[in-house]
Amino acid sequence: MGELFDAIKSEAAKRPNVTSTETRLEAHLGKEGWKDFQKACLDRSFSTSVICRVVKSSGFNVSYSAIQRIRVDIQKQAEQ
Numbered sequence: 001m002g003e004l005f006d007a008i009k010s011e012a013a014k015r016p017n018v019t020s021t022e023t024r025l026e027a028h029l030g031k032e033g034w035k036d037f038q039k040a041c042l043d044r045s046f047s048t049s050v051i052c053r054v055v056k057s058s059g060f061n062v063s064y065s066a067i068q069r070i071r072v073d074i075q076k077q078a079e080q
Helices: 003-014 021-042 048-057 064-079
Strands: none
Touching: 021 048, 021 064, 048 064
C-alpha cells in the first residue's frame, strides 16, 4: 500500500474517546431542558433550523446536521 493509505489507516485506528453530541447536549440542557428538546424534535411544526438556533443561543455549539441526526433518532425511538 502507499504512504497515504498507511497514514489514513493509522489515523483511523486511533479512535478518539469522544462523547457523543447527544450525550453532551443532554448534559448541557439538564433533565427538564432535554425533555423540552425531545418534545420540540417530535413536533414537526418546528423546523430543525429553529431548534438549532435556540440550542446554540443556550450556549451549546452544535451543527445543523447534528441536530437533524439527533432529531431523526428521537423520532424513530418514538415510533417504536
